[in-house]
Amino acid sequence: MPRVSKLYFKTAIIFLIVGIGMGLNMAISQDHSVIGAHAHCNLLGWVTMAIFGGYHALNPRKAERRIAFIQYYIYTAGVTLMVPALYLMLLGNMAMEPIVAAASLITFAGVLIFAFIIFSGEDVSVASPRNPVVN
Numbered sequence: 018m019p020r021v022s023k024l025y026f027k028t029a030i031i032f033l034i035v036g037i038g039m040g041l042n043m044a045i046s047q048d049h050s051v052i053g054a055h056a057h058c059n060l061l062g063w064v065t066m067a068i069f070g071g072y073h074a075l076n077p078r079k080a081e082r083r084i085a086f087i088q089y090y091i092y093t094a095g096v097t098l099m100v101p102a103l104y105l106m107l108l109g110n111m112a113m114e115p116i117v118a119a120a121s122l123i124t125f126a127g128v129l130i131f132a133f134i135i136f137s138g139e140d141v142s143v144a145s146p147r148n149p150v151v152n
């Protein structure tokens with residue numbers, strides 16, 4: 018598996034653990050006020066990162082490019098900043114609002130870079146007897 022895919026899956030599982038922790042805490046406390054942080058942690062953190070990691074695993078040549086790592090660090094920085102800031106904002110700390118806004122834009126930038134990766138050329142294939150990867 019390409020290094021960027023491993024990085025994505027390792028990061029994604031941490032977000033799933035944190036996201037489920039928030040979900041269990043909401044369920045036990047019957048206080049659902051942080052529902053937005055829980056949903057974004059699980060969907061931007063676990064689901065989307067796993068899809069990014071899976072895409073790179075299926076496109077190993079693209080995964081070796083510098084842009085793949087730049088995309089990983091920008092997207093991960095955005096989500097890592099966004100989830101705790103959103104959590105605190107939903108608990109009533111409105112000073113977090115500009116941080117949530119900035120983190121959302123960083124996350125979106127990561128998504129736009131991923132769009133660039135998807136649309137960028139380079140016909141990449143997975144190694145198979147019929148279709149070997151040539152380095």
Ligand code: HEM
Nearest residue numbers: 036037039040041042043044049052055056059060063064
């Ligand atoms: C053991 C694991 C989980 C627990 C205990 C849990 C718990 C909860 C709770 C208590 C709510 C609030 C429901 C409400 O107020 O209506 C919620 C909402 C939500 N959860 Fe989870 N959750 C878990 C896993 C996940 C996962 C893995 C995802 C996504 C991949 C997810 C996505 C969402 C979303 C999108 C909402 C908002 C739903 C809505 O607004 O209708 N959850 N969860």
